[in-house]
Amino acid sequence: MSSSFHPTPRTLMGPGPSDVHPRVLGAMAKATIGHLDPEFIALMEDIKDLLRYSFRTENKLTLPLSAPGSAAMEASFANLVEAGDKVIVCINGVFGMRMAENVRRMNGELITVENEWGTQVDPEKVEAALKANPDAKVLAFVHAETSTGVRSDAKTLCALAQEYGCLSIVDSVTGLAGIELEVDAWNADVTYSGTQKCLSAPPGISLITFSDKAAAQVKARNTPVQSWFLDLSLLMAYWEGDGARTYHHTAPVNAMYGLHEALLMVQEEGLENSWNRHRAMHEVLVENLNSIGLEFVVDASYRLPQLNLVKIPEGVDEAAVRKRLLSEFNLEIGAGLGAFAGKVWRIGLMGYSARQENIQLCTSALKHCMR
Amino acid sequence: MSSSFHPTPRTLMGPGPSDVHPRVLGAMAKATIGHLDPEFIALMEDIKDLLRYSFRTENKLTLPLSAPGSAAMEASFANLVEAGDKVIVCINGVFGMRMAENVRRMNGELITVENEWGTQVDPEKVEAALKANPDAKVLAFVHAETSTGVRSDAKTLCALAQEYGCLSIVDSVTGLAGIELEVDAWNADVTYSGTQKCLSAPPGISLITFSDKAAAQVKARNTPVQSWFLDLSLLMAYWEGDGARTYHHTAPVNAMYGLHEALLMVQEEGLENSWNRHRAMHEVLVENLNSIGLEFVVDASYRLPQLNLVKIPEGVDEAAVRKRLLSEFNLEIGAGLGAFAGKVWRIGLMGYSARQENIQLCTSALKHCMR
Numbered sequence: 001m002s003s004s005f006h007p008t009p010r011t012l013m014g015p016g017p018s019d020v021h022p023r024v025l026g027a028m029a030k031a032t033i034g035h036l037d038p039e040f041i042a043l044m045e046d047i048k049d050l051l052r053y054s055f056r057t058e059n060k061l062t063l064p065l066s067a068p069g070s071a072a073m074e075a076s077f078a079n080l081v082e083a084g085d086k087v088i089v090c091i092n093g094v095f096g097m098r099m100a101e102n103v104r105r106m107n108g109e110l111i112t113v114e115n116e117w118g119t120q121v122d123p124e125k126v127e128a129a130l131k132a133n134p135d136a137k138v139l140a141f142v143h144a145e146t147s148t149g150v151r152s153d154a155k156t157l158c159a160l161a162q163e164y165g166c167l168s169i170v171d172s173v174t175g176l177a178g179i180e181l182e183v184d185a186w187n188a189d190v191t192y193s194g195t196q197k198c199l200s201a202p203p204g205i206s207l208i209t210f211s212d213k214a215a216a217q218v219k220a221r222n223t224p225v226q227s228w229f230l231d232l233s234l235l236m237a238y239w240e241g242d243g244a245r246t247y248h249h250t251a252p253v254n255a256m257y258g259l260h261e262a263l264l265m266v267q268e269e270g271l272e273n274s275w276n277r278h279r280a281m282h283e284v285l286v287e288n289l290n291s292i293g294l295e296f297v298v299d300a301s302y303r304l305p306q307l308n309l310v311k312i313p314e315g316v317d318e319a320a321v322r323k324r325l326l327s328e329f330n331l332e333i334g335a336g337l338g339a340f341a342g343k344v345w346r347i348g349l350m351g352y353s354a355r356q357e358n359i360q361l362c363t364s365a366l367k368h369c370m371r
Numbered sequence: 372m373s374s375s376f377h378p379t380p381r382t383l384m385g386p387g388p389s390d391v392h393p394r395v396l397g398a399m400a401k402a403t404i405g406h407l408d409p410e411f412i413a414l415m416e417d418i419k420d421l422l423r424y425s426f427r428t429e430n431k432l433t434l435p436l437s438a439p440g441s442a443a444m445e446a447s448f449a450n451l452v453e454a455g456d457k458v459i460v461c462i463n464g465v466f467g468m469r470m471a472e473n474v475r476r477m478n479g480e481l482i483t484v485e486n487e488w489g490t491q492v493d494p495e496k497v498e499a500a501l502k503a504n505p506d507a508k509v510l511a512f513v514h515a516e517t518s519t520g521v522r523s524d525a526k527t528l529c530a531l532a533q534e535y536g537c538l539s540i541v542d543s544v545t546g547l548a549g550i551e552l553e554v555d556a557w558n559a560d561v562t563y564s565g566t567q568k569c570l571s572a573p574p575g576i577s578l579i580t581f582s583d584k585a586a587a588q589v590k591a592r593n594t595p596v597q598s599w600f601l602d603l604s605l606l607m608a609y610w611e612g613d614g615a616r617t618y619h620h621t622a623p624v625n626a627m628y629g630l631h632e633a634l635l636m637v638q639e640e641g642l643e644n645s646w647n648r649h650r651a652m653h654e655v656l657v658e659n660l661n662s663i664g665l666e667f668v669v670d671a672s673y674r675l676p677q678l679n680l681v682k683i684p685e686g687v688d689e690a691a692v693r694k695r696l697l698s699e700f701n702l703e704i705g706a707g708l709g710a711f712a713g714k715v716w717r718i719g720l721m722g723y724s725a726r727q728e729n730i731q732l733c734t735s736a737l738k739h740c741m742r
Contacts, residue, residue: 002417002420002421002631002635002638003635004394004398004632004635005398005401005414005417005628005631005632006401007401007402007404007408007410007411007414007628008404008410009402009404010402010404010405010408012403012404012405014405016621017403017404017405017406017621017624019403020402020403020625023375025400025401025402025403025625026400027375027376028399028400028625029396029397029399029400030376030377030378030396031378031380031381031391031396032383032388032390032391032396032567032573032574033378033379033380033381033383033388033703034381034383034385034388034703035388035574037378037381037697037703038697039378039379040378043376043378046373046376049373050373066438066439066442066575067437067438067442067600068437068620068621068622068623069620069621070599070600070619070620071437071438071600071620074598074599074600098599101599102599104595105595105596105597105598105599106597194621196403196621202403202623202624202625202626203403203406203621203622203623203624204437204575204576204622204623204624204625204626205575205623224475224476225476226476226477226597226598227445227476227597227598228441228445228469228472228473228476229438229441229442229445247708248441249439249440249441249442250387250388250439250440250565250567250574250575251439251574251575252439252573252574252575252576252626253388253573253574253575254391254396254399254573254575254626254629255573255575255623255625255626257376257378258625260373260376261375261376264373264374264375267373326408326409332404332405332408337618
């Protein structure tokens with residue numbers, strides 16, 4: 001016979017999920033109401049407004065999706081790309097590779113721009129690809145690569161897309177609320193993010209915003225979106241409209257409570273203050289980890305403050321250290337992914353996790369477990 | 372400036388979500404841990420076992436999906452169907468229509484078996500379609516049609532599929548834990564359900580189980596599944612395996628806490644007791660609603676006890692009644708959908724909503740608001 005589950009409280013300093021604030025956990029436990037209840041419809045409107053605040057956009061088509069960030073990535077490509085469309089995907093880590101896989105599965109014509117793991121997407125390479133492919137429809141890249149801790153220059157890349165007549169798809173799952181992200185000022189066409197990184201809401205849903213140009217493109221498709229569940233023209237009928245909302249699927253009501261509270265906390269803090277806090281905490285982390293002899297992988301000029309790749313010192317069994325951190329200190333940090341597997345730790349300072357006390361714990365616990 | 376959301380507690384007697392038990396709400400609020408935490412991996416194993424108990428199956432490939440029931444429907448077709456495959460879809464309501472739409476978007480060859488709304492899928496018509504299409508690969512139908520309140524004879528339909536060499540896809544979103552469902556005894560190949568109906572967990576995730584035959588079919592595909600997010604061969608790497616789990620997407624950790632507690636409560640009650648409770652409460656509802664002059668739409672022999680279609684009496688403004696029920700009594704019942712829009716109410720008695728006190732409230736409040 002099974003019994004109720006009582007998770008051991010952890011300090012979450014991996015690549016996500018991050019620590020969830022008690023206010024957000026409390027919101028998740030509020031009584032479930034119907035997905036067509038007028039109170040829930042009002043909540044949906046408020047969530048859309050709060051998302052526009054966090055994304056820095058006036059985009060009408062701004063909404064949460066009822067599935068995690070990977071589904072938002074898929075929704076971006078599924079709605080913009082039709083079979084045979086040419087798509088340029090920039091790859092400098094796991095999530096660029098995943099974008100490429102999405103294009104393949106949609107029978108798009110894939111052009112890749114490859115960059116070394118741990119470095120930025122190179123705008124010169126991108127411009128060369130755009131010049132060589134004047135018929136490309138979409139340029140896709142990762143703003144904040146969760147696998148490498150690298151920030152790419154989204155502003156410049158979006159400008160290139162626009163200059164060469166492409167729609168841009170911007171993955172900012174780990175970026176939103178952690179580093180500068182200016183959807184409107186940068187003319188980003190489709191931008192998506194997750195809940196479980198710098199917003200510090202539980203994982204499970206995702207956030208997406210379409211420029212008017214991108215939304216028009218979805219409406220002008222020749223063929224239906226291959227995914228019924230992720231078809232934005234159907235989702236709009238539920239998330240928009242002044243009158244009755246058309247049922248599409250049953251929204252994850254309690255997850256929306258949590259998202260709303262998390263977005264509200266970003267607004268209360270102020271978006272720029274949130275960016276600044278992530279940078280300030282990053283600086284404290286650098287000082288602390290350097291003091292115990294640890295080195296950072298990514299160049300400081302394009303490092304994500306919220307996700308830090310740290311080299312495993314020689315002779316250290318990295319998996320054993322992570323195991324001890326978890327069992328002795330209830331502290332989770334992340335392993336390396338892909339090309340960095342076994343070579344780095346990923347130490348997250350995202351959202352509510354980006355606090356002095358977490359940095360102190362992480363530093364002293366790492367020191368203890370590496371001895 | 373927005374502020375925290377405080378939903379008015381409601382009594383949920385529509386087509387779902389149903390009332391969520393305080394134990395399940397409490398579970399949702401427990402501290403988020405990592406999706407690769409050993410404690411979470413253990414929880415995943417327990418959830419799979421509890422799902423097997425509720426589905427009455429030994430199917431190895433039994434797991435929750437990180438998206439609502441509509442995504443489970445899409446996952447069923449996306450994994451089994453390749454372009455050009457012939458698929459027979461039985462339609463007797465909204466969700467059969469949605470199945471057909473899924474097949475179209477996968478470029479399957481669609482054969483439909485149409486049945487009048489409010490009646491069962493007719494096994495004779497299905498057998499005729501199977502005879503006429505010996506090359507059909509899949510037979511899909513809805514066990515418990517949420518739009519009409521009809522139970523179809525899943526046992527007979529699964530047997531027909533097997534007799535004619537088809538794989539069966541069974542939609543039991545509203546069926547699981549509310550009426551008899553015997554995945555193994557009936558030889559159902561793919562069966563899926565939702566959390567927000569008779570399990571009374573919050574909406575947002577779904578449940579799916581594949582027979583060995585269906586799982587082998589997924590492995591033997593000639594083309595990749597068109598959805599990366601719903602590709603079961605990738606999901607298996609995270610949900611199965613004795614050693615390390617491979618990251619696919621970040622699981623909705625807190626939603627899994629809620630699901631686990633809800634499944635545990637089904638096990639504590641006993642699955643057959645849960646079926647019996649739904650039937651017994653249905654009988655009380657029939658007696659009560661008949662006593663105030665309301666009539667049921669669906670023939671008693673194939674009516675879903677957990678979802679009751681009631682005719683709108685002549686001269687009654689159905690939307691106004693629902694609005695009053697909600698504003699004066701905090702009671703939600705459902706409107707008609709599709710062919711039944713404006714003609715019926717849908718009164719749910721699902722999971723934790725299937726209680727005497729709810730029936731008494733519903734009866735007296737309806738009587739009051741219809742005056």
